[in-house]
Amino acid sequence: MPGDVNIAPIALLFADQTRASILQELSDGQALSAGELARRAHVTPSTASTHLAKLMDAGLLIAEKQGKHRYYRIADPAIVQAIEALAALAPVRQVHSLREAQIAQAVRSARMCSTHLAGKLGVDLTQALVNKGVLAASEEGYYMTSYGQQWLCDFGIEGEALKRRGLEVVSHHIDWSEHRPHIAGALGAALAQRLFELQWITRTPFSRAVRLTASGQLSLRDEFGIHI
DNA sequence: GCTCTGTGTTGTGACCCTTT
DNA sequence: AAAGGGTCACAACACAGAGC
Numbered sequence: 001m002p003g004d005v006n007i008a009p010i011a012l013l014f015a016d017q018t019r020a021s022i023l024q025e026l027s028d029g030q031a032l033s034a035g036e037l038a039r040r041a042h043v044t045p046s047t048a049s050t051h052l053a054k055l056m057d058a059g060l061l062i063a064e065k066q067g068k069h070r071y072y073r074i075a076d077p078a079i080v081q082a083i084e085a086l087a088a089l090a091p092v093r094q095v096h097s098l099r100e101a102q103i104a105q106a107v108r109s110a111r112m113c114s115t116h117l118a119g120k121l122g123v124d125l126t127q128a129l130v131n132k133g134v135l136a137a138s139e140e141g142y143y144m145t146s147y148g149q150q151w152l153c154d155f156g157i158e159g160e161a162l163k164r165r166g167l168e169v170v171s172h173h174i175d176w177s178e179h180r181p182h183i184a185g186a187l188g189a190a191l192a193q194r195l196f197e198l199q200w201i202t203r204t205p206f207s208r209a210v211r212l213t214a215s216g217q218l219s220l221r222d223e224f225g226i227h228i
Numbered sequence: 229g230c231t232c233t234g235t236g237t238t239g240t241g242a243c244c245c246t247t248t
Numbered sequence: 249a250a251a252g253g254g255t256c257a258c259a260a261c262a263c264a265g266a267g268c
Contacts, residue, residue, distance in 0.1 A: 018255085034236060047256055049237055070236070230268085237262075248251080 013058050014086060018043050019051045022072075023060070024087075027080045028112030028208035031064065031071035080114040081184075087176035106209035108177045109228060110201065116188025117195070117210070121220075121228055123178040125191065128224035135170060135183070142170040142183065156197070157190045 013019055021041040026032060032040075038048035052072055055061040062075045074080055110121035117125060126142075129135045134148035144152075152158070171185030183191070195201045200216030212220065212228060220226040 035234090043256075050255085053237085231266105232268100233264105233266085235263085235265105237260105239260085240258090241256105242258105243256085244254090246251100246253085248249105 013055060013060060014082075018047065019055060022048070022051060022055065023074070023079070023083055025208065026061070026072065026074050027083050027114065029073070029080075029114045030112075030208070031073040033071055037072065074114070077114045081173060084113060084118070084173055084176050088174060088179065103207055103209065106204065106207065106211070110210045110212065111208045112192070112203075112210055113173065113182070113184070114189075115192060116182070116184045117192045117201075118173070118175055118182050119177055119209075121201075121210070121212070121226070122182030122188075123175050123180045124226045124228070125220075125224060126172070126181055126183045128226055129183070131225070141172055141181075144170055144187070152190075155194065157194050 014023070018041050022037050025037060025040045034048050034052055037052065041048060041051075043051075052061065052063075056063060056072075059075055060079055061072050063070045063072050107119065109119055110117065111119045113122070116122065126135070129148070130137055130142070132151065133145055134151050135142040136145050170183055170187050172181040172188075173184045174180070175182045182188070192201075195216070196203075198216075198219070199213055200219050201210045201212055204211050217228070220228070
């Protein structure tokens with residue numbers, strides 16, 4: 001229809017196994033080299049290079065040159081949101097080994113979605129914040145309460161941007177693996193950052209899954225009543 | 229500055245699938 | 249069956265960093 005947007009070209013970019021793998025690997029906000037992305041997508045560097053060029057041309061990825069490496073990352077958080085939305089509709093990929101099953105389980109349990117937490121941990125954390133009265137649920141989404149602003153300060157999350165959020169809707173995504181909301185945006189990013197600082201969670205190599213540390217498991221249970 | 233090494237890109241052809 | 253499009257791997261090449 002004239003004047004309407006044409007989603008076919010962009011949908012075509014997502015509709016390839018290799019490109020989808022590349023985008024999913026980058027959806028945790030990391031920047032990875034072409035060689036690393038080729039390994040993760042199980043294709044040769046030349047094949048990955050071809051796909052990366054297409055994704056760059058479409059503006060889905062941006063690259064930063066560092067020495068002889070080029071590090072690719074998602075150009076816009078909205079792209080990660082699109083990936084998560086598609087993932088919610090997609091069938092679960094079959095696993096062919098114990099290792100693949102373990103990685104899949106880890107990704108569902110806790111993972112990075114751009115700059116914030118997703119998976120069971122992200123969803124449980126969101127619900128726990130509602131239960132504690134930090135966030136209030138409404139038809140539009142979540143609002144931060146006045147108590148929530150104080151609680152965030154006590155928890156070690158400060159910043160004018162967050163303090164001004166009292167009357168604003170807190171951004172959230174529907175989690176593809178849990179089919180429930182997890183908080184995103186500035187608050188989601190700040191919370192994830194704080195949990196990394198506290199060493200309650202750590203990144204895992206070669207995956208967007210995050211791992212709960214022993215102290216993190218105890219602290220999440222005591223502070224939020226979360227059992228993972 | 230030269231050489232070696234590692235990494236990424238480009239060109240080419242084979243293969244597969246879909247459409248006509 | 250032929251044509252066209254897409255994906256992939258291979259080979260060749262370019263580029264940057266390290267070591268001398």
